[in-house]
Amino acid sequence: MSIIKTNDMNLTLMDFDGPLDLLLNLIKDNKMDIMNLDILSLANQYLAYIYDKKNEINIETAGEYLLMAATLINIKSKKMMAFADNFETKTSEFDFEKDKLIKQILEYKKYKDVLPKLIQKFNKRLNYFSKNSDNIEEVYPVNKNISFKMPNQISIDKLYKAMQNVFENWKNDILINQKIIVQELSFEDVEKDVIRILDKKNKQSKISFSTFLSFVDPINLSNQYFVACFVALLELVKYGKILLFQKQMSDDIYIERLKGENYE
Amino acid sequence: MNNLSIIESILYAVGLDGIEISDLKRVFDGIEVDIIRADIKKLQLKYENDEQSGFVIKFFGSKVLLLTKEENASFVAKLVHIKTKNPLTNALLETLAIIAYNQPCTKTKVQEIRKIDPSFAFEKLEELNLIQNIGRATSPGSPFLYQVTDKFFNLFGIKNIKQLPKLEDINFDGINQEDFFDANREQE
Numbered sequence: 001m002s003i004i005k006t007n008d009m010n011l012t013l014m015d016f017d018g019p020l021d022l023l024l025n026l027i028k029d030n031k032m033d034i035m036n037l038d039i040l041s042l043a044n045q046y047l048a049y050i051y052d053k054k055n056e057i058n059i060e061t062a063g064e065y066l067l068m069a070a071t072l073i074n075i076k077s078k079k080m081m082a083f084a085d086n087f088e089t090k091t092s093e094f095d096f097e098k099d100k101l102i103k104q105i106l107e108y109k110k111y112k113d114v115l116p117k118l119i120q121k122f123n124k125r126l127n128y129f130s131k132n133s134d135n136i137e138e139v140y141p142v143n144k145n146i147s148f149k150m151p152n153q154i155s156i157d158k159l160y161k162a163m164q165n166v167f168e169n170w171k172n173d174i175l176i177n178q179k180i181i182v183q184e185l186s187f188e189d190v191e192k193d194v195i196r197i198l199d200k201k202n203k204q205s206k207i208s209f210s211t212f213l214s215f216v217d218p219i220n221l222s223n224q225y226f227v228a229c230f231v232a233l234l235e236l237v238k239y240g241k242i243l244l245f246q247k248q249m250s251d252d253i254y255i256e257r258l259k260g261e262n263y264e
Numbered sequence: 265m266n267n268l269s270i271i272e273s274i275l276y277a278v279g280l281d282g283i284e285i286s287d288l289k290r291v292f293d294g295i296e297v298d299i300i301r302a303d304i305k306k307l308q309l310k311y312e313n314d315e316q317s318g319f320v321i322k323f324f325g326s327k328v329l330l331l332t333k334e335e336n337a338s339f340v341a342k343l344v345h346i347k348t349k350n351p352l353t354n355a356l357l358e359t360l361a362i363i364a365y366n367q368p369c370t371k372t373k374v375q376e377i378r379k380i381d382p383s384f385a386f387e388k389l390e391e392l393n394l395i396q397n398i399g400r401a402t403s404p405g406s407p408f409l410y411q412v413t414d415k416f417f418n419l420f421g422i423k424n425i426k427q428l429p430k431l432e433d434i435n436f437d438g439i440n441q442e443d444f445f446d447a448n449r450e451q452e
Contacts, residue, residue, distance in 0.1 A: 018378050019379050063381075067379075111361050111365070111377065114432075118428075122420055122421075125421030126346070127334045132280060133277070
């Protein structure tokens, strides 16, 4: 079997626009006549090509190619069955499937063949020049005396575009007016906070970590504060100002202020 | 005031955006669309007959544009460099063509013809503003219907769908009758 010129050119599946494109290429390379298509030979070549590329096939991107392969195998099997079984009915079934596929190929070819003409139109259009629109908002004076005449009716399409513009401007306004506030926390400040709260609540000598957090000014509460607070607690433990303990694993952590030491 | 003169000025000012006749109606109080259209046609004819003018008026979809004449293109291009970027890949162009020839067109229709999932192409074409969603079909599952936009007509320089190049007519009957021909051949 001659596995086509496409192979010599080292094309990958990605170079084709779908399974029908690949089939059309095979037909063209082998100078086959679509109207009298030897579907079995075409199927063999397609399958051989897919088999050849089996290592580069990614199910997600090549699913359609595999589906076509399955269709072709189905057609082939119908032909083989025709010899074995009831010849007439199976033959007509085979012809039906074959015609269906040829129709698909022809239908696809119809659009593929028109593309060069469209590209020709596209290139012809490039010969007409025009200038940019003067409808640019920036050049309008602020106190414009020009009043736009509103249309009596408006298509949904235009309304949609107008709303899109409004939202776009609105979004830009918000972005311009928004400030990003960066809160800087020093461990010293947080440490003082911790001591202050512990001293205020020193009727009970110990206090659980979650109760402690409930006394913190809610405005300050943020991930950043939480982290700073945790580091501050560790610092305080290190210098012997407080004691941290836990009765069991995953129990609340208690903080105890060590008496008799002043923290400046 | 001469309406032709006003239209000419407006067409110049809007440039490559073009303008819709319904928008021109807002300029001329109480003048019917047909009359405005006739005026534009008059202007179009005037440019066409005037060999000394470098302009031409074109209709792309619902938009009217004032452009330079095609035969001057090679001269204009010597001084004015317009970089064109064509974002349309072969796959996108194929999808676009299928939508244009079958509009209003569903995704399924494109899938049937190309045998490949068209979702990405639709997304991309909508992003490029070349196709638009115009509602849902009444068929089961009420799929979205799409059609091409004015930008599509502008891109290919055509006035409407009728001006698309003709699709080759394929006689599908020939395929179905293949059996018959085969039988004939055997008899010979």
